[in-house]
Amino acid sequence: MKKKICVIGAGRWGKNHIRILNEMGNLGGIVESNNTILAQFLEKYKGVKGYTRLEDSLEDEYDGYVIATPAETHFPIGKMILEAKKNVLIEKPIALSGEEAKKLLVLSQENDCKLMVGHLLxxxxxxxxxxxxxxxxxxxxxxxxxxxxxxxxxxxxxxxxxxxxxxxxxxxxxxxxxxxxxxxxxxxxxxxxxxxxxxxxxxxxxxxxxxxxxxxxxxxxxxxxxxxxxxxxxxxxxxxxxxxxxxxxxxxxxxxxxxxxxxxxxxxxxxxxxxxxxLKNELEYFIRSIDNKELRIADGKSGLEVIExxxxxxxxxxxxxxxxx
CATH class of the missing domain: 3.30.360.10 (Dihydrodipicolinate Reductase; domain 2)
Structure with a gap:
């Protein structure tokens, strides 16, 4: 069965994650606080679940999340997902401070979750x-x-x-x-x-x-x-x-x-x-890593190193x- 990924944020970059994950057959859900925007995406991508609150999406079973929201929200959203023991790909920068990035890395290790950062290039x-x-x-x-x-x-x-x-x-x-x-x-x-x-x-x-x-x-x-x-x-x-x-x-x-x-x-x-x-290469790598023991490229440690x-x-x-x- 294909992995199902939930994308948080349907804005300028999030919409690209949504489109490509849909083409790959891995798009499961979309979290978007703007009801109007969310409705437009759900109309376009049939069969995909929509949420205005992240907490509601965590009640469903997704194999991983993509965070494509403004940089200042990366830490609190990433923290919530990792505490729920979910795998997550966070768009760059992984956080806005080394302290926050380190906390995310520790959480991923404690909860045995994959933490990846969107170092796209x-x-x-x-x-x-x-x-x-x-x-x-x-x-x-x-x-x-x-x-x-x-x-x-x-x-x-x-x-x-x-x-x-x-x-x-x-x-x-x-x-x-x-x-x-x-x-x-x-x-x-x-x-x-x-x-x-x-x-x-x-x-x-x-x-x-x-x-x-x-x-x-x-x-x-x-x-x-x-x-x-x-x-x-x-x-x-x-x-x-x-x-x-x-x-x-x-x-x-x-x-x-x-x-x-x-x-x-x-x-x-x-x-x-x-x-x-x-972007497709990055998302395919993230999805493959969910079943792999190691994440070697753009992992949480490299995200922390970049922030430092x-x-x-x-x-x-x-x-x-x-x-x-």
Whole structure:
């Protein structure tokens, strides 16, 4: 029998979970506090149960839940589900503090439940291919990673741009480098609201001497989502905001001749990868994990690690702002 999943929140992102789970045959229920919106979804998805209260859905038997509500609600809703001994996938960020994320992780362990976080891009076939290329030595020793996530909006009032955008980038860095940073420096600008940065640049150093930086902004004239990997034998670039979403390999290195740097440029080529829907991949993985003993990708521990890095960035930004006053 197929697993039945209940989605909490039928908004801008929740509706995508609902649609894909329905296509997969795994949609069992929808929790949405707005009666009008709920009625529209129940009319569209026949045979699916609807609830305006989470508590009512917990009285029925679901194999797992997806939380697709505003970030500030992730902890209380996740806590309630885990206390009911239910498996749950929480959209990023898993919570808005390390303390909350740690409590969710402990609850999942105590109640023997799967806790997964919606680090969607870890299920993007291009990111998976990048990982394979880096691990295979395609660009030699990894020296530097650079990630940008820029757009115009959506501006949040309860979370800053780092908590809104950067969980994707940080989860990718952790995945590609397979290490946590040992040093972080960050600066941010609060242009629209007091104490809520709209633009953040963070720099990371790793034990392996690899360097990385992340640039996120919701005050940018156009969409840009790009990750670049620089090695000592070549370079890779994935542009997630382009029309073709290609991975490009640049056969470019710097060689040294008697202490002088020599630029070697052998051109660029496209790296093929199998295309698939990241959200479907993520949901299929979550559902498979319900019967598996382990959840290896985007688990509660990795969700906590990302939040702790975000908090470190926020602390560095606040410190630098105080120095500027």
């Amino acid at each position: 870890l299920f993007h076939p291009a990111i998976i291919r990048l990982k394979q290329l880096i691990s295979s030595g395609k660009i030699g020793k990894l020296l530097y990673l650079y990630s940008t996530r820029l757009n115009f909006g959506t501006v949040r009032t309860r979370e800053d741009v780092c908590f809104s955008f950067a969980p994707h980038d940080i989860s990718i860095l952790n995945y590609l480098i397979d290490e946590l940073p040992i040093d972080i420096e960050a600066v941010g600008s609060c242009l629209l609201q007091k104490n809520i940065p709209d633009i953040v640049i963070a720099n990371f150093t790793y034990q392996s001497k690899t360097k990385a930086h992340v640039f996120v902004s919701w005050l940018h004239p156009f969409k840009e989502q790009r990750i670049i990997a620089i090695g000592d034998k070549g370079m890779l670039c994935f542009d997630g905001s382009g029309r073709d979403n290609n991975i490009y390999y640049y056969d470019k290195i710097i060689q040294w001749n008697n202490g002088s740097p020599i630029k070697c440029d052998e051109g660029m080529s496209v790296i093929e990868y199998d295309e698939s829907q990241p 890095i975000l908090e470190n960035i926020t602390n560095k930004i606040n410190y630098n702002m105080i120095k500027e006053v």
